[in-house]
Amino acid sequence: MSVFTGWRAALRIARRDALRAKGRSALVVAMIALPVLGVTAADVTYRSSVSTQAEELTASMGTADALFSDPGLGGGPIAQMPQGDSYQQAGAEDEGESGTATGSASGSASNSASDSASGGKAGPHTGPPDLKAALPRGARAITRQDVLATVTTAYGITAKTITELDTADPLVRGMVKLVRGAYPKTDRDIVANDTFLKSAGLHVGSHTTVRGIDKTFTITGAVEVPTDLKTGFLYVRPGALIKPWQRAAAADHTLAQPTPGGRSLFVKAAGGSGVSWQDVLAANKHGVLVESRSVVLDPPPDSEVPMASQFSGSDTGSGPGLRLTAALATVVTMAVLEIVLLAGPAFAVGARRSRRQLGLVGTCGGDRRHIRAAVLAGGAVLGGAGAVAGTAAGLVLTVALRPVIEGWTGTRFGGIEIHPWELLGITAIGLVTGVLAALVPALVAGRQPVVESLTGRRGVRRSSRVMPVLGTVAIVLGGAAAVLGGLKGRAMPVAAGSVLAELGVLACIPVIVGSLGRLGRFFPLAPRLALRDAARNRGRTAPAVAAVMAAVAGTVAISTYTASTQAEQAYDIHRTLPPGVLSIHADTYGEHADPARALGLARGLARRDLPVEGSPATVSRVWAGSDCDRFDDADTDACGSLTMPKPKANICPLQAAGGKDLAARLSADGHKQLMNSPKCRDAEYADANFGGDSEIVVGDSAALRVYAGLKDPAAARALAAGTPVLLNNAYAGADGKITLKAVHRYVAEDKANRERHPGKARTTVSHLSVYRAADRYAATPGIRMIMPQATAERIGLHTSPVAVVYRVTRQPTDAEEQRFDDGMSLANGGASLWQDQKPDNSDATLLILALFSGVVTLGAAAITTGLAKADAEADLTTLSAIGAPPGVRRTLSGFQCAVVAGTGVLLGTAAGAVPAVAVRLTDLKRALDQMKLHPMDSAYTPIVLPWETIGILAVAVPVLAGLLAAGFTRSRLVLARRAD
Known part of the structure; x- marks a missing residue:
């Protein structure tokens, strides 16, 4: 007799038993399907969310063959890698200096020198390169250029980057997608994405005006940038904004000139041949950076890449791949474990419910092998049904939840990517684990005496006394191994110890469950x-x-x-403002700046538009010498300075000689405590929120209360009496005084200061008694000391209101900020809102x-x-x-x-x-x-x-x-x- 004959009968018995006990079968199928569903959904989601190289190129340059852009290195020939992500000034290969260009979410390369050439060696400034001169012969190109502008919204105004780009051109298909409405057809049309429309309270058909040139645009459509769903974007036709703005500014000198970002070109080669590596090298001679689709997909040999020698030793590595493999193995293992643990009891109960039927198999000549086969066949039948159902449900669930997942990640899938062999493997795992879940019940059923099965008696079975002991030992050893591995910084002992400890808990669960009865x-x-x-x-x-x-x-x-x-x-x-504090800063730049007037207007608007509470505090900046902010061409090194030197005895020990030795002896908590002490609190940086690196401001008791949160009556009395309040005590000497060093210099245009302080540049040193606040106030961002107005005037310093600060009940919404900004602009501006963004x-x-x-x-x-x-x-x-x-x-x-x-x-x-x-x-x-x-x-x-x-x-x-x-x-x- 064939071996499959017995299994055919077992499968038939299992199928009929599953249909007879529909409730129990449905439970088993559900619990097998649930982990399979999760693994399937995770697999399809991951495969769909990871963009291929071709999809990434489409997101950055649409259907164009290449993207030509200004690398921002100051002109002159450049050298680049084929992917366009690394480049440098030509001839800098031996010095090993390079810059990095990263495409923005909407497909343009970073074109500012500060962004794209950090670390790069810039040659002599020859101006921006001529992008069109670098194009291959017969190529077609469209221009992209960004400009920061202030636009009106339903609530007020907001500053946004507007991109000049022909979004209707086929070259940008895939990079910018029209959701509804129409692309711009005239220079008075504009399109925006839903993120901007929602924050601005606008819709298709609304109007928005660019402040300054007062040009009104009609929103004709809503677009989507698939690679960035969370940033606001605005697009107009090329030439619709920047050139009219430049002409208006040239005619009206009171109008600020626009500051466009670097231009880039989306290029389509003639004849559909693409932009070759030779074309890229030719463009590099013109100082143009090129990202070519054909070059990225089929890179040239290293012998043809001038920069290749710098990257020959780079380790591409397999770390991410190994981590991904480990993560997938962990997920699959957890799914198998859950199936076995959850479905196993169901098969055990099913075997007990069918014990009479299994006993009859024995009376008809069947042996233990046939009884085990009947129970295992139940695992195969239900496991197969659960695996298929879980895989199908995972696919359906992923498709249904695709918009939600894309909203969380902020990017669109390129499409639903299905790898049949992976899904088949997941289904097979569900089937196999269903059989494994029935293995122990099958062994138990096979050992059960026929008489006991026919009578329905279960007998008495005692729990193992060995497993709890082994489990306890595993918990202790595993926990110790994990902790010691962590202290040693080794990952393998951590992983092995954690798994061993969890297996130990699993071994102890029967005893723990058994002890629950005593609580009854x-x-x-x-x-x-x-x-x-x-x-x-x-x-x-x-x-x-x-x-x-x-x-x-x-x-x-x-x-x-x-x-x-x-x-x-x-x-x-690094916080720029204390928690719960909002600051409105006055513009101090320019000869016509009027901070006092601007802050007076801001107070009224803040009470109307912002969630402020209580009375505000006015903070004034203080300086020595000329007020350089008032002059366009002033040499800041010749305008004077105001410093508060820290005594040598109070220098942060970690910055002094032997700092490394001290750090080697410190624990993490000890290092944290030292870094939060007044000596080290501001050792790394100065905030300079209110002008000047000294972090000294002029204010009254309201500044102490609102900004620093210092509600000390003694400190308020000290300020009123003319004594500065020192927030960082490390700046006080042994005598309790601080030292102020003021260097007074003046530029020729500063006639007012010349008349007030005639003569040559001079240096003054003042020793002031101060009121020392508690050490915890050394952490106040942007301020080291608050000085009374009378004291600043007494020692010959200049002061000017620079900000008004409020306590707020919550962070302002976009609508509230836009309403406030609009109110300030209608009053001729002069102040801007500052807030510390909560992480x-x-x-x-x-x-x-x-x-x-x-x-x-x-x-x-x-x-x-x-x-x-x-x-x-x-x-x-x-x-x-x-x-x-x-x-x-x-x-x-x-x-x-x-x-x-x-x-x-x-x-x-x-x-x-x-x-x-x-x-x-x-x-x-x-x-x-x-x-x-x-x-x-x-x-x-x-x-x-x-x-x-x-x-x-x-x-x-x-x-x-x-x-x-x-x-x-x-x-x-x-x-x-x-x-x-």
């Missing part, structure tokens, strides 16, 4: 029954708890690491992880509850028979579900913290090593638990699981004969 004595009937049922049927409960733990552990680990790195990044951010720590990844863990937790709890109902139907019948109220069934199901979800979440939280802490210790070791080389670099490596995510998982998910289980359970009495 403290609870009413329904939760007591739920706890004791979980403990008595730990073979069914423990795998479900383990599956929840596995899902939650991964989420908690990644969430903890992400929250910790976000806290580290927030600590490293965006919102991470959609954390939300997705929490939702994924919540879904798995709910699914696992639902599976276990359904299995418990199927497995304990006789017990529920007994409850009904002895007079239990109808609601007991409902509440019992709810508590059974909550017990599984809550236990798994708590264990998963503990298990997930281990790898997160270990990895952060690895980061700490790396930061400490870096600090030894660069003593001023921070080694602050916090460990922050994501309490919001943990709260959702630990409280909301179990409660929701219990309520759903209770809501979907029938409470009516079902009387039946119990047969044991």
Whole structure:
């Protein structure tokens, strides 16, 4: 007889059994399909979101053959790499200096010298290159050029970059896409993307005016830049804005000249031959940077690339590929683990429900092999159904959620990329793991005596006493290995130790579940029954708890690491204003600047348009010598200076001799404490928010209260009495005084200052007694000392109002900012709004992880509850028979579900913290090593638990699981004969 004959019968039995027990089969299929769905969706999403090189070129240059641009190196021949991402002045190869050009989101290269030539060697300035002279013969080109302009909105005005580009030309297809409306047809038409329209309160058909030249445009269409959905874009026809603006400024000298960005050309070669590498080299001789489609897709040999020798030793590496492979392997392993843990109990319950049928197989001559085959066939049937359903659902879900995913990432997919072999592999994994999940139940069923199977008795089975001991040892050893690996900065021990510790927790779960029954004595009937049922049927409960733990552990680990790195990044951010403070700065540049008038207007507009609270504080800048901001051609080195030298004894120890040795002895906390001390607080930089590197301002007690948050009556009295308030005590000497060094110089045009301080340039030194604030105020951004007006006048310094500062209840919205800016412009301007942008720590990844863990937790709890109902139907019948109220069934199901979800979440939280802490210790070791080389670099490596995510998982998910289980359970009495 063929070996397949027995399997044919087993598959037939499995198919009929699956159709007979539709509820249990649906649960198994759902839990196999869920991880397969997740892996399928992740695979398709990743493949679709990663752009091919051809798609990236289309996003940067449309359908053009090449993009010609000004590299901003000051003119003269250049050398570049074939991709156009690295370039330098020709002849600088031996010096190893190069610049880097990066295409913007809308497809233009960075053309300013400061952006594109940082680190590059600029030759003699010969002006911008002639882009058209560098074109291949017969090529067609269209021009792109940007200019920053102020445009009107529905709320006021806003500053935006407007691009002159023929968006209707076929050369830009794929780079700019029309969503609705029409492309510009005249020089009075403009198109914008939805991001700008939403922030400006405008729509297709609205009008917007460019302030200055007062040219009004009609918004004829809404466009989309597929590579950047979160930035506002505006497009007009070439020649519609910059040239009219230049002509108007030439006729009216009071009108500011526009400051266009560098030009670029989208080039289509004649005859469709493309732009060759020889064409690129010819354009380089004209000083033009070229990104050619054909060259990027088919690079020339290194022998033809002048810069190739500088990159011959570059390590392309396989680090990202290896990390991606490791990540995919981890995801697949987690999916397999969850399938086995969740589906295994279902097959075990199914085998027990079918034990009489399996016993009959034995009475008909079947041996253990045939019984095992029948149970394994059930795994194959349900596993195959779940794998196919999960793969199909993953595809459908990805397509349905594509707009949401693109909104999160800020970029459009090039298309839905489906790799059939990968999806087939995922489906096969679902099928194989379905069989693996049925393996243990098959072995147990094969060992069960035929008589016991026919009578329905389960017998008594004791839990293993060895596994908890091994699990405890694994937890201790794994946790120790992970922590020690983190302290040593080695990734492999961290990974191996974390996995070992989690496996140890898995081994201990049956004992933990068994101990839950002892807690039942403290609870009413329904939760007591739920706890004791979980403990008595730990073979069914423990795998479900383990599956929840596995899902939650991964989420908690990644969430903890992400929250910790976000806290580290927030600590490293250099704030320009204190939290909750908004500053309105007056323009001080130009001979006609009137800061006092501008700030007076700003106060009224701020009360009307901005979410300010309380009275504002006026801050004045202070300087010695000439006010250079008033003169276009003033030599700032000849205008005087005001400095507050720090005593040598108060120099930051990390910057003094032996700073590296000190850093090597410090811990991360010790380094943080030292860097936050007044001596080191401003050792790296000066804010100079209010003019001058001295960070000294003139103000009164309101400046102390509103800006610095210093509500000290003694400090206010000191200011009123003419004593400056020192916020950074490191600038005070041993005698408690500070030293001011003022160098007075004057330019010829500064007649007012000449009359006030006649004679040659002079230097004055003042020693002032100060009121010293607490050390924590040394961290106040932009200010070291607040000086009274009378003291500044007494020592011969100049002052002028520069800003008014407010406390705000929240960050102003776009509409409020635009309304304020419009009010200032209508009053002839003179002031601008400054605010410290709060770092965006919102991470959609954390939300997705929490939702994924919540879904798995709910699914696992639902599976276990359904299995418990199927497995304990006789017990529920007994409850009904002895007079239990109808609601007991409902509440019992709810508590059974909550017990599984809550236990798994708590264990998963503990298990997930281990790898997160270990990895952060690895980061700490790396930061400490870096600090030894660069003593001023921070080694602050916090460990922050994501309490919001943990709260959702630990409280909301179990409660929701219990309520759903209770809501979907029938409470009516079902009387039946119990047969044991």
